[in-house]
Amino acid sequence: MKLNFDVLHMRPSFVSHGMYLELGRCHGIWGENGIGKTRYLTFLKQLQLINPRPTSRFWAFLDQAPYENYYDCTVFDLAEELFSLSHLPWKQKPKEQFLSILHQLNQQNMLHENYKRLSGGQRQILKWALILVQEFDFLFLDEPFQQLDEAKRDWACEQIQLQKQQGKGIALVDHNWPRLEVLCEQIFELKKIETTDEKLTFILKERKN
Amino acid sequence: MINENSLYIIMRAASCFFATALLTQSGSLTQFVAQNGLASPSTLGIGSLPLLSLLLFSILKLIFFPDWAGQIQEWPLMLLLYLLFTPLFLRLFRHSFVKFPILLGLGINLSIIGLYQLIQFIFIAENRPFPYDLYMGSFKQVDSNRFLFITIIFIVGQFWLTNLQRRLRPLLLGKEFAEGLGVNTNNLKFEVYLFTFLMAGAITFPFGLLNFLDLTLPHLIRALFPWSRKLKTELFLGTFFMAAFVTTLDMLCYFFPWKGAEFSLGLVSSCFGPLILVYLVWRKIDEKKYAI
Numbered sequence: 001m002k003l004n005f006d007v008l009h010m011r012p013s014f015v016s017h018g019m020y021l022e023l024g025r026c027h028g029i030w031g032e033n034g035i036g037k038t039r040y041l042t043f044l045k046q047l048q049l050i051n052p053r054p055t056s057r058f059w060a061f062l063d064q065a066p067y068e069n070y071y072d073c074t075v076f077d078l079a080e081e082l083f084s085l086s087h088l089p090w091k092q093k094p095k096e097q098f099l100s101i102l103h104q105l106n107q108q109n110m111l112h113e114n115y116k117r118l119s120g121g122q123r124q125i126l127k128w129a130l131i132l133v134q135e136f137d138f139l140f141l142d143e144p145f146q147q148l149d150e151a152k153r154d155w156a157c158e159q160i161q162l163q164k165q166q167g168k169g170i171a172l173v174d175h176n177w178p179r180l181e182v183l184c185e186q187i188f189e190l191k192k193i194e195t196t197d198e199k200l201t202f203i204l205k206e207r208k209n
Numbered sequence: 210m211i212n213e214n215s216l217y218i219i220m221r222a223a224s225c226f227f228a229t230a231l232l233t234q235s236g237s238l239t240q241f242v243a244q245n246g247l248a249s250p251s252t253l254g255i256g257s258l259p260l261l262s263l264l265l266f267s268i269l270k271l272i273f274f275p276d277w278a279g280q281i282q283e284w285p286l287m288l289l290l291y292l293l294f295t296p297l298f299l300r301l302f303r304h305s306f307v308k309f310p311i312l313l314g315l316g317i318n319l320s321i322i323g324l325y326q327l328i329q330f331i332f333i334a335e336n337r338p339f340p341y342d343l344y345m346g347s348f349k350q351v352d353s354n355r356f357l358f359i360t361i362i363f364i365v366g367q368f369w370l371t372n373l374q375r376r377l378r379p380l381l382l383g384k385e386f387a388e389g390l391g392v393n394t395n396n397l398k399f400e401v402y403l404f405t406f407l408m409a410g411a412i413t414f415p416f417g418l419l420n421f422l423d424l425t426l427p428h429l430i431r432a433l434f435p436w437s438r439k440l441k442t443e444l445f446l447g448t449f450f451m452a453a454f455v456t457t458l459d460m461l462c463y464f465f466p467w468k469g470a471e472f473s474l475g476l477v478s479s480c481f482g483p484l485i486l487v488y489l490v491w492r493k494i495d496e497k498k499y500a501i
Contacts, residue, residue, distance in 0.1 A: 131389075
């Protein structure tokens with residue numbers, strides 16, 4: 001379970017590791033700031049280490065980076081525009097499901113707001129709503145609870161449990177150890193063990209609950 | 210029967226409409242994929258690549274055919290030479306440009322303009338005629354060949370865009386969101402840059418450089434038509450309105466010459482384009498109370 005990061009070329013050079021992602025389970029990734037959790041998650045997504053490999057290979061990714069909107073348009077316009085694209089991996093009736101999620105969270109007012117004027121928390125809710133209307137077998141979540149209030153965090157935890165029950169696999173990066181313990185069947189810790197001029201060596205260690 | 214002058218005016222207006230529409234569409238596309246209001250074929254360096262081709266053509270002509278009187282039209286030859294750049298473009302843009310478009314574009318623009326001035330100096334020193342026409346775009350030299358060529362390019366361009374805009378729309382919430390939906394954003398960006406590369410050549414060689422139109426017109430569409438704040442409406446409806454406006458400007462240049470000399474559209478766009486852009490940016494700063 002050793003992973004080398006080629007810092008110079010910003011690429012993880014894979015040696016060997018035993019982290020296999022499984023459907024119906026939640027795998028937590030834990031580690032200090034700047035250790036490379038996001039990069040590792042992206043790496044996993046690229047490799048699609050899903051075991052057993054599903055027939056359809058749809059995955060969804062909720063990342064940390066804020067979404068940009070080049071045009072000044074409302075959330076409703078954005079949703080209409082995106083859900084009209086039938087070639088994207090949306091579930092059945094995505095617009096209705098999207099509106100129902102916002103209604104459930106009492107955030108329907110946000111629909112007529114300009115996207116650029118949304119708060120950080122509202123943007124995170126929008127990310128969640130857009131993720132949940134996608135068809136996927138595997139969900140990659142990079143710090144999905146940031147900027148959410150307590151009630152919304154609980155709602156997000158419920159969604160993760162619900163997705164697991166539906167047989168979806170989840171990889172979750174979070175800094176909150178107790179929450180990881182509740183949500184995940186398996187937690188890996190990313191640790192830096194040595195530094196040389198060009199390479200940093202990391203150890204991915206499974207931590208038992 | 211349509212007389213020769215009316216036919217010229219129709220061909221000129223149609224060519225201006227088609228070329229301006231393609232330029233505006235190139236600008237809108239590049240701004241959308243780069244998520245940057247400063248991106249356009251002129252700022253990305255793509256707009257100055259035809260100038261490089263013109264320079265090469267002029268040097269080759271000076272070396273190998275110094276006494277060529279120019280019996281045939283030169284622009285198709287320049288366009289052919291430009292198309293030979295495609296492998297270089299593919300190599301340069303495939304990896305570097307999708308990541309750092311504006312910075313590299315600026316570097317390319319400045320180097321080509323520097324080279325242009327150097328070669329212009331050599332031509333003047335050698336007492337040879339230098340092809341200035343291309344530097345200031347104008348539709349006054351329109352003929353049936355140029356008209357037919359730009360019409361075909363316009364039709365092909367619209368078919369390409371109809372398909373491309375649908376694939377581009379997941380980028381509405383940025384690169385990360387689109388990639389989360391399984392979209393290969395680098396390939397899409399590259400396709401947009403290829404579109405602008407081909408369109409820049411197809412417009413510049415027959416009619417010359419029309420500076421700043423590709424940068425300014427998309428901003429003007431967004432300012433004048435707030436309902437067009439969607440990629441599809443901006444690319445088609447908004448663009449056609451703007452193209453009609455620029456065509457009217459070109460007609461004014463034709464019907465109202467200054468002491469017998471006609472203003473070129475390239476000159477008008479070079480003068481007013483940056484001013485309109487400055488006004489729009491100021492207005493935006495005033496509205497939102499922050500700097501862009």
